[in-house]
Amino acid sequence: MPASQDPVGPLVAGLDESQREAVTSAGMPLCILAGAGSGKTRVLTRRIAYRVATGSADARCVLALTFSRRAASELAHRLAQLGVREQVTAGTFHAIAYASLRRYWAEQGFEPPELLERKGRLLGPLLGPQSRRGRNAPVTAADVAAEIEWARARLVRPSGYAEATEAAGRVPPLPAEHVAGLYLRYEERKRELRLVDFDDLLSLCANAFTRDEAFAAAQRRRFAHLFVDEYQDVNALQHRVLEAWRGGRPDLCVVGDPDQAIYAWNGADASFLREFAAHHPGATVLRLGHNYRSSPQILAAGAAVLAELPDPSPRPVAHRPDGPRPTMSGHDDELAEATAVARHLAAAAAEGRAWAAMAVLTRTNAQLAVLEAALRRAGIPYRVRGGGGLVEQAEVKAWLARRAPAFAGWLGELASAVADTEAAMPAERRANLEQLLRLGHEHARLDPGATLGGFRQWLTTVLQGVALDGEADAVDLVTFHAAKGLEWPVVVLAGMEKGFVPHSSATTPAERAEEVRLVYVAVTRAAEELHLTWAEQRTFGERTARRTVSPLADVILGLGAPRPVAAGSARVRRVPGAGVDTGLLGRLKDWRRDAARDAGVPAYVVFNDATLEAIAATRPTSLVALRSVSGVGPVKVERYGAAVLALVAAG
Numbered sequence: 001m002p003a004s005q006d007p008v009g010p011l012v013a014g015l016d017e018s019q020r021e022a023v024t025s026a027g028m029p030l031c032i033l034a035g036a037g038s039g040k041t042r043v044l045t046r047r048i049a050y051r052v053a054t055g056s057a058d059a060r061c062v063l064a065l066t067f068s069r070r071a072a073s074e075l076a077h078r079l080a081q082l083g084v085r086e087q088v089t090a091g092t093f094h095a096i097a098y099a100s101l102r103r104y105w106a107e108q109g110f111e112p113p114e115l116l117e118r119k120g121r122l123l124g125p126l127l128g129p130q131s132r133r134g135r136n137a138p139v140t141a142a143d144v145a146a147e148i149e150w151a152r153a154r155l156v157r158p159s160g161y162a163e164a165t166e167a168a169g170r171v172p173p174l175p176a177e178h179v180a181g182l183y184l185r186y187e188e189r190k191r192e193l194r195l196v197d198f199d200d201l202l203s204l205c206a207n208a209f210t211r212d213e214a215f216a217a218a219q220r221r222r223f224a225h226l227f228v229d230e231y232q233d234v235n236a237l238q239h240r241v242l243e244a245w246r247g248g249r250p251d252l253c254v255v256g257d258p259d260q261a262i263y264a265w266n267g268a269d270a271s272f273l274r275e276f277a278a279h280h281p282g283a284t285v286l287r288l289g290h291n292y293r294s295s296p297q298i299l300a301a302g303a304a305v306l307a308e309l310p311d312p313s314p315r316p317v318a319h320r321p322d323g324p325r326p327t328m329s330g331h332d333d334e335l336a337e338a339t340a341v342a343r344h345l346a347a348a349a350a351e352g353r354a355w356a357a358m359a360v361l362t363r364t365n366a367q368l369a370v371l372e373a374a375l376r377r378a379g380i381p382y383r384v385r386g387g388g389g390l391v392e393q394a395e396v397k398a399w400l401a402r403r404a405p406a407f408a409g410w411l412g413e414l415a416s417a418v419a420d421t422e423a424a425m426p427a428e429r430r431a432n433l434e435q436l437l438r439l440g441h442e443h444a445r446l447d448p449g450a451t452l453g454g455f456r457q458w459l460t461t462v463l464q465g466v467a468l469d470g471e472a473d474a475v476d477l478v479t480f481h482a483a484k485g486l487e488w489p490v491v492v493l494a495g496m497e498k499g500f501v502p503h504s505s506a507t508t509p510a511e512r513a514e515e516v517r518l519v520y521v522a523v524t525r526a527a528e529e530l531h532l533t534w535a536e537q538r539t540f541g542e543r544t545a546r547r548t549v550s551p552l553a554d555v556i557l558g559l560g561a562p563r564p565v566a567a568g569s570a571r572v573r574r575v576p577g578a579g580v581d582t583g584l585l586g587r588l589k590d591w592r593r594d595a596a597r598d599a600g601v602p603a604y605v606v607f608n609d610a611t612l613e614a615i616a617a618t619r620p621t622s623l624v625a626l627r628s629v630s631g632v633g634p635v636k637v638e639r640y641g642a643a644v645l646a647l648v649a650a651g
Helices: 017-024 040-054 069-081 093-108 120-126 141-153 158-168 176-193 198-211 213-222 236-246 296-306 334-350 365-377 394-400 407-420 427-446 452-462 509-523 551-558 582-599 609-618 623-627 634-649
Strands: 030-034 062-066 089-092 132-134 225-228 252-256 284-288 327-333 358-362 382-384 475-479 488-493 526-540 543-546
Touching (some): 030 040, 040 062, 040 069, 040 225, 069 089, 089 093, 093 198, 093 236, 120 141, 141 198, 158 176, 198 213, 198 236, 213 236, 225 236, 296 509, 296 551, 327 334, 327 634, 334 358, 334 365, 365 382, 365 475, 394 427, 407 452, 427 452, 427 526, 509 551, 526 634, 582 609, 582 634
Parallel strands (some): 030 284, 062 089, 062 225, 225 252, 358 475, 358 488, 382 475, 488 526
Antiparallel strands (some): 526 543
């Protein structure tokens, strides 16, 4: 048969050995373990097209499930390019379940219930004045909604909520019995008003399989071939619906990466992927062993992060050319850090990088506010992806919507609320309020006659990107979580400090392991360049705290260079530049080693080699002169200045 008439050849062309095996395998059920940059979506869509082309699947009976509309859109686009999109059903769990229910209700002559798109619509009125974490810290509807969604994901009803949270070590925003009561009243209120929420769409669909054999048979005929993307993110409720569609049949293909399992806090259960063979006896499990996204240096950094886990995955084969090693810079405070990030981006743009080729990632949403302001001051176009920025967070919205006779009084109430919630509010939400308080004080300093209305307007100016359109050429500001599934040539990981990375809220071994995987996700978003930043002090609300560099930053930098050294050869050492007093440089390095040991930090956190060489070359004799050396800020002058000048004076 001529190549032009071969329907299969183009579907396996250009695939590596592991990809080809995953696309063509006759194994069912099939689990494909696909690490970052391994061509996951390419393999999934080509497998669907391959099965259709070979006649082992009917395109009209294929169901491809995803976890986001963006992923569903990408899947549809890829399938269209392969010529099978118009026949294949692709979408999110919720969208497909809702479509199935609407058809079922119509066939049965039922009037469909109204879809409740925001739980807060019902939860808000249910929250009384007793729903407070502290004197000035009301619990928001979003807090309780998050708890209900977590419980529903785990198939936990109101009666079992308290026990489930205790077993999971979860800290609810209110006493567990109180949350359980709100959960119960929320469910009752939905029934009274004939409303269903997104969680109900899944449970109602699964229930229909049990209660109506004709519905079950029709659904299983229609969706005979099941494919699931990002299977590590599936929760118990979604798994229940999937198993109802499957009906015990082997025709199931899932794709996922256990190293990117970062949503356990939201109810996801990666054991469905990790233990796929146990759940499905006789299943075939394959692994994609290559990476086409990142340079060898970045892959080495990612592998170093995963090595912190008890059972790290095999390191993939790199296919991109060598790139620069990951780098890191420390700064006096978060303002200096944000300014330095803006300069870094501007320098990359000056060398020809498109703004859209760069991203700044942070562990928490609250950290993005100071970066937004710095990029806006620098005239750098940016957009906040996946969360809408600080002013879109529920707790921030609630405080900005308050009425207050005076801005100073409003600030005082906010400060009290932040203080009252030290242990009671989820860390991410509390950080958002701390950032709002910091910005409030900044505005008050700028405008002694500030009003709350003026503050709201000021926020829209400070935190509004120069370019927010999704297609515009703009730098992306993203949290680690929201960055999953995305990639950029240049990535900056900002705020790489202990307490953020890993996050202080991670106290159990499972939570700490998830933090490690989250950092791996962040690192592997970079294709060519990775830069880390951190601040020696940071303001949280009204308090300023000393910070130390994240231990995972040290892992990334220490093991981020994959170039092998030939057997018997010596490691290449940096040769000091001309004019450097090598004797003084040696003494400075000895002092740095001791200072770093005493402080419990890596040596480069005290001063990097380039800074020590500059000191040994210029031999400063005063604190002012020392401050002029690149890499020496006011914090380091205060902390180390006297000792450094003493070494210089000693000759």
